[in-house]
Amino acid sequence: MRPFLRYARLLFIFARTCLVRDMEFRGNFWAGVFTNIVWVGAYFVFIKIIYANTQAVGNWTQGQSVLLLGTYALTSGLVNVFFSRNLAELPTQIRFGNFDFTVVKPVNSQFFVSMRYLNYTEVGTLAASILMIIYGVILAGIKVTFLSVLEYLILVACGLSIYYSIYLILMSTAFWFIKVENLWTLGETVFQVARTPMNIYGTAAMKVFTYVIPLVFIAHVPAETLIGLERTYEMLIGLGMTAVFVSVSSAFWRFATRYYTSASS
Secondary structure, eight states: OHHHHHHHHHHHHHHHHHHHHHHTTHHHHHHHHHHHHHHHHHHHHHHHHHHTSOSOBTTBOHHHHHHHHHHHHHHHHHHIIIIIHHHHHHHHHHHHTTTHHHHTSSSOHHHHHHHSOOOGGGHHHHHHHHHHHHHHHHHHTOOOOHHHHHHHHHHHHHHHHHHHHHHHHHHHTHHHHSOOHHHHHHHHHHHGGGGSOGGGGOHHHHHHHHHTSOGGGTTHHHHHHHHTOOOHHHHHHHHHHHHHHHHHHHHHHHHHHTTOOOTTO
């Protein structure tokens, strides 16, 4: 219990210092919030344009697709709040030797590297995505229950964990290949597939997106839970894949850090 409280306190300190930093430049902060709202709004307009000419895409109605896109934006926004800046900067820290200051701290290096900076401008993304989810539920005429919301939140947490784990593995390759920043862009491009109904890609692709690169758990399966299409085995697979990816990414991180020789070596 004590280690948990210690890391919770550290996360609180990180959150407070990052908030103080952002409030020093409030104009820039609110501009970032507004920009993120506009980006989510652009996704929404994109959906509206598509459904102006069709009733369904891959058996997904307009309301269901809005819910799906809102779920993707929510998961992506949470990743950007907690992990994006931290993991994106890891290759630079390794290249210039700043990672030296991380390994000597009396704290888990993976935790520190992953959670040191929080991006508060993403509150715009989170707010807009939640509104989109609510609108999608209403438009689709979905009857929401406490159990469906609980399952939805659990699966969103699974998608967030998988999202983070894959990025951690990609960025950890910087211990060998130095300049891997382009892998972040590649990952962003691949993950954008998750904002569309996954069943439009066919059975073979669905198996890949479930068992190899489990993109279905980022937005597709959580959205299915609220819609009422999710099946029990999908929840179990999601929990299992989350456990696998979190364990593998942590093990890969420990393995990768052994190859760090510091800037002075």
